[in-house]
Amino acid sequence: MHRLTNRHILLGITGGIAAYKSAELTRLLKKAGADVRVVMTPAATEFITPLTLQALSGHPVHLQLLDPEAEAGMGHIELARWADRILIAPxxxxxxxxxxxxxxxxxxxxxxxxxxxxxCLAPAMNQAMWKDPQTQANVSKLDAQGIKIWGPDAGEQACGDTGPGRMLEPTDLAERLAAEFEHLALSGRSVFITAGPTREPLDPVRFISNHSSGKMGYALAQAAVDAGARVKLISGPVNLEPPERVELVQVETAEQMLAASLDGLAECDLFIGAAAVADYRPVAIAEHKIKKGHEEIMELRLVKNPDIIATVAAQPQHPFTVGFAAETRDLLHYARDKLLRKQLDLVIANDVSAPGIGFNSNDNQVTLVSATTDQTLPQTSKRLLARQLIEHLADYLNHAEPTPSDEKATG
Incomplete structure (x- = not known):
């Protein structure tokens, strides 16, 4: 059932006595971590109230085709785009x-x-209605179109008849929905991702930082969510909208990022350090704005920041820990040194001096450096690269080296 975590499930309820089971189904889906939105037909409201489903789902129940409160009044389009799966039950x-x-x-x-x-449809009706040739023809037509038909079950019915037509039990339907996401590479996994720069204040208006845009880390967060993971995104200051379905923790300094990274780390399966963390911070922060003096040279005293990725990797029960190495020369040499020195499981290395990739760009090219291989992935958009990286990291996480296809594998 953990595979339902973060999934968008649209539950449709039509008119029938089995609608009372939809309340328990909603509860089970929510308990499994799914985000559930309920749509009811007018007939369904005669069997169970929208207020009941609203209380269980945590969202208003949708009833109208043209909803004046929805964006542009087109509620059906918004919901259609939102859903990962649609289940009509009953x-x-x-x-x-x-x-x-x-x-x-x-x-x-x-x-x-x-x-x-x-x-997916979970039929529920009188046994004679289910057996009727017209109903069977409709079901066969939908089945041929790829609509999944779950049930019905056979047994005693509310009308007193006995036979096929009972809606499957809520536990069965929830398990079938969970199985729909079984193929996802990170189903049920917990992933922490750091992204963006850190800012180390000099005074109330100035700080030390870098050019990291956070695009790679945010793309990885979206890809991890799409792969079924529970994602905690620990972000420095960026001008990006966070992906849906992530737990966003916004930080400024390296020390704040470290604290957020260690919080709940025992539940983390995969830690990706994509942030560009400032190596040093000022020894002291001026209480007021530092004024320009007559001196031609201004000296700052700096102290080393905590090494977040090394600290995570050094934990007794550490997750699979992945670091980034942004270099301007000797890429593989420095990446492998970082891998060994910080005891990481994998380093994703990229040359930020190359034109068109790295900081503030939309594209990137990286090399995956493990204890046994160096594997270079071709240049592509950060969004597509993030999907590829998540697939490879899921393979590593499951103790299997990814199989090179058209990528260049060396070492």
Missing amino acids: ASADFIARFAAGMGNDLLSTLCLATQAPV
Whole structure:
């Protein structure tokens, strides 16, 4: 069930007595870590109140096709884009018929037409309605289109009949949803990522920093979320919108970043130090703005900052620890030295002096340096590179060296 962590699940509820089970299903999905939004047809509200589902999901229940409170009033488009999976439970014979016919005459049927997310149906109806040739034809048509049909179960029904038509139990449906994300490389894993620069204050208005934009770290955070991980993003000052579904911890100084990195580290599986941490900070911070004097030379006394990545790697129960090495020369030499000296599991090295890659750029090219191999990944956008890196890191995390394909492998 941990594979549901951070997943966007849209639960559709149609009219039927089995709608009472949808409350327990919502609770189970939330307990497993999913973000659940509920859409109800008008008939569904006759069996269970929207207020019940709102209390259990933590979000207002969606009822209207054109929602005046939604962005541009197009609630169905927003929800269709938001969902990772759509589960209709219960799915009545009426809804199945309208869905098979391609109709969009209410919010739920319309967003099923508008979404690119996989749709799953959990049928629930009287046994005679389920056996009816029209219903079976509709179900077969949807199945042929790739719609997943989960159930129904057989047994005693609320009307007194016995036979197929009972909605699967909430625990079964939750487990099937979790299995939908089984292929994700970091399902259920906890990932900490540091990103951006740190700022070491000289006085209330000045600081020591660097040119890191944070783009690589933020791209890695998004890729890790997409791979099913729970992500804690520890960010220095950047001008970037944080990815959805991450725990964002904003810091300024190296000492603050270290404290945030160690907080909860025992639960972390993978630590990626993508931040450009200032190596030194001023011995003392002036209480007021430092005024320009007559001296031609101003001297600053600096003290070494804590080494965040080395401190993480030195913990008794440390996570798989990955560092970045941004160099301007002798890339592999310095990367391997960093790997050994700080006892890291992997170093991602990049040459920030090369044109078009590195600080403040949208592209990057890196070499993965482990204890046994050096593997260079081709230059690409930081977003696409982040996905590749997360796939490789998941392989390393599972004690398997990634298999080179078209990439250049040396060493």
